[in-house]
Amino acid sequence: MQRRTLLEKADFACPIVGTCLTISELRRICRKFGDLVPESASAYEAHVFLVGQAKLPGSPATKYLQKYLDKKYRREIRAFFKTEDEATLRRMWRERADAGDVPGAFWALMSHPGATDSLLRDVYGEVHMLSHQVGAANRADLARLAHLEDKLAEANAALDESKVVLRQAVAVWKSRCHKAMEELGLERSKRQAAERERISLRDAIEHSAVAAVRRDRDILSDQLRENTERLQATEAEAARQAVLLERLHGELQTTRQELADRDSEVAALEASLFAALGEAAVAHAAHAEHHRDDLAPHEEHLHGQCPVDCAAKAGLCPARAALAQGLPPHTAITGKRVLYVGGRASLVAHYKVLAEKFGCQLLHHDGGREQSAHRLWELLGCADAVVCPVDCVSHEACTLVKQACKGCLKPLILARSSGLSSLARSLAELGAPAQ
Structure with missing residues (x-):
């Protein structure tokens, strides 16, 4: 429109x-x-x-x-x-x-x-009449304005008179306040003088010889009582500590004896384990002799005819080493490098001998005792699998190994203990064929 x-x-x-x-x-x-x-x-x-x-x-x-x-x-x-x-x-x-x-x-x-025209006429008529009404209202407002101006002049005159009266009243009030303040100052000076006199009398009494002796006596009495109670409490604590030390000494002796017994048991178990491993080797040799036909394809390793270039690797061919020890020639870890993180330093040589019996090479890191984390990263890079005993390794090294194996998709076994039997189970688990 x-x-x-x-x-x-x-x-x-x-x-x-x-x-x-x-x-x-x-x-x-x-x-x-x-x-x-x-x-x-x-x-x-x-x-x-x-x-x-x-x-x-x-x-x-x-x-x-x-x-x-x-x-x-x-x-x-x-x-x-x-x-x-x-x-x-x-x-x-x-x-x-x-x-x-x-x-x-x-x-x-x-x-x-x-x-519509009717609407416009109605609106026009209303506006037209409104203009007349506004004019009349303006005239009335002018009359009221003149009247209000007269009343305002009268109110201003009355206000001026009230201001004069108020000024006189304020002058009288200020005079009275000034007089009251002077009286208050005199009264305050009198009270201050009385307070100083009271304080001087109290100080004289408190610093007298009798008051000083009584105060010293009370102080010494309190100190004596406190020292006596402290001495009794100290003696009781000393007696309790002596009994506790004696009991702890006995427990220490017992613990040392139990530790020595456990070390003996561990040594015996490790000897038994090595003997069992030797028997296992003999059994594997007999088994290999019985199944010579199954091993025939691998005899070429014993005559220097390996299908792969084993000469590029250090040492003997892994399959030949396994056959020489009576172990199965092909396991998952044959010829592989297994990193052992943590464990006991006194068993490192035994760890490596045990790994050789499984046809693999053992790399060792002490878990952060003396060797650095940088060395651990180097060993992780060249290892094919990782074994970590959780009872003898630092928390930082264990966490690092978990993250590295997860990122590189390398096999990781967290052994429950750092003994030889636990390592043997871990190596057997790594050498088992995939299901």
């Missing part, structure tokens, strides 16, 4: 200009058109000029006034433009008129394409 222009509503130009523009806006718009309206012109003359221009087709003043009103009341125009219903437009006009927002709503209705 095309909105109606000011030229189309030329019959309502007078109320539109008079209602929708303030006096300052009226003069400012007239000044934009040069000498058409002189500076000394009254507000009425400026109003008549713009109303006349609004009725001329193609007038620059009319075009400018149209744009100015559309920009000033764009919010109201958008609100009214959303509906075409006459009842809704009347309701919106009534709400804004009751709220005192007449100019914007008036221009929005006058330029609305769907506003």
Whole structure:
């Protein structure tokens, strides 16, 4: 829908200009058109000029006034433009008129394409009568203003008289306060003198010889009682500590004896283990002799005819070493390097001998006691599998081994103890064929 222009509503130009523009806006718009309206012109003359221009087709003043009103009341125009219903437009006009927002709503209705003539006549009549009522109200307000100015002058005169009386009262009050402050100062000086005298008398009594002796006696009595109680508590604690030390000494002797017995048992078990490993080797040799046909494809290793280049490796061929010891020639760790992290230093040589019986090479790291973590990384790089006894290794080394084996996808066995039997089980688990 095309909105109606000011030229189309030329019959309502007078109320539109008079209602929708303030006096300052009226003069400012007239000044934009040069000498058409002189500076000394009254507000009425400026109003008549713009109303006349609004009725001329193609007038620059009319075009400018149209744009100015559309920009000033764009919010109201958008609100009214959303509906075409006459009842809704009347309701919106009534709400804004009751709220005192007449100019914007008036221009929005006058330029609305769907506003009927009856609605526009009603709104125009209401605005027209409102202007008369405003004029009458202004005259009444001027009369009331004159009356109020007279009453204000009387009130100002009464106020001046009250100020004079109040100043006199304040002067009297200040004089009395000054006198009271002087009396208060004299009274305060008297009380301070009395307080100083009381303090001097109390000090004289407290510093007398009798008071000093009594105070020293009480202090010494309290100190003696405290020292006696402290001595008794110290003696009781010393007796308790002596009994505790004696009991701990006996437990230490018992523990040492049990440790020596355990070491003997461990040595015996390790000897038994080596003997059992020797018997296992003999049994494997007999088994290999019995199944010579199964081992025939591997005899070429014993005659220097390996299908792979074993000469590039240090030592004998792993399969040949396994056959020489009576172990199965092909296990998962045959010829591999197994890294043992932690354990007891006194068993390192036995660890390596046991690993040789399984046909693999044992690399050892003490788990961080003396060797560095950098050395552990080097050994992890060249190892094919890792065994770590959890009872004899540092927490940092164990964590490092777990992370490295997980990242490199290397087999890792966490043995429950650092003994030879535990290592043998771990190597057997690594050498077992995959299921």
